[in-house]
Amino acid sequence: MVILIDFAFQEFGTGESSMFLKEVSLTKNYDDIIKKIKWDDFKNDEHYTFNHKEQLDTHKKFGFDTIPESYNKYNTIIYQKIFTADEIDFSEFQEQLQVEPVTVSFIKMKPGNVIPIHVDTFYLIKKKYPHRVNEKIVRANIFLDDWKWGHFLQIDDEIKTHWSKNSGYMWDEGVIHIAANCGLHDRYTLQVSGFYSGTQ
Ligand SMILES: O=C(O)CCC(=O)C(=O)O
Ligand SMILES: [Fe+2]
Helix, strand or coil: CHHHHHHHHHHHCCCCCCCCEEEEECCCCCHHHHHHCCHHHHEECCHHHHHHHHHHHHHHHCCCCCCCCCCCCCCCCEEEEEECCCCCCCHHHHHHHCEEEEEEEEEEECCCEEEEEECCCCHHHHHHCHHHCCCCEEEEEEECCCCCCCEEEEECCEEECCCCCCEEEEECCCCCEEEEECCCCCEEEEEEEEEECCCC
16 A cells, blocks of 8 residues: 555655646636526536546546446536636636636535546547647646535645635646535636646
8 A cells, every 4th residue: 555655645745846836816706697597407427437448547547447336426526617818718718827718617516425536637628739739738727615624625635625716726737636515615716728828
């Protein structure tokens, strides 16, 4: 077991040079948008099943040849509303995050659910823009509420808690992460994925 942890640390430890990770924040309040969404229409209990294959390599790095079967469609449910540019102001993301958004979404995670260990592969972005795959592709993941007990985000080997509403992190495909709601309240996040135009 110790050997596995060591291995994981070497692969994904903070010294990993290909890892792009920074703290980010937004100023707009999204409460009204959250309230208006008919969340039940956006239930996705196949998110993890769908991602199984592409995350196998991630899991192998931690010593698992398969993804543990105890993850299933009952404990990996997310509600994900994807926005078009008509529905939400994309210019904020360009100005405040220096990201040219390709996909923007809100995720609601009810208590008792997790998004197991994974990396974001940006598969759809790469497919849509094959001539831009050499550009820096990132995801900003912003908390839409103040931290509540039992709400976690693990990035690499650090567990993040006690966050403030509208703060978050931006990462690239080299950054392994986990989201979990072991609390009593719904957990809300915003994802902005696209091309990073910042300098650092
Ligand atoms: O909700 C979160 O904190 C993380 C979401 C995530 O990992 C993703 O959308 O790829
Ligand atoms: Fe992710």
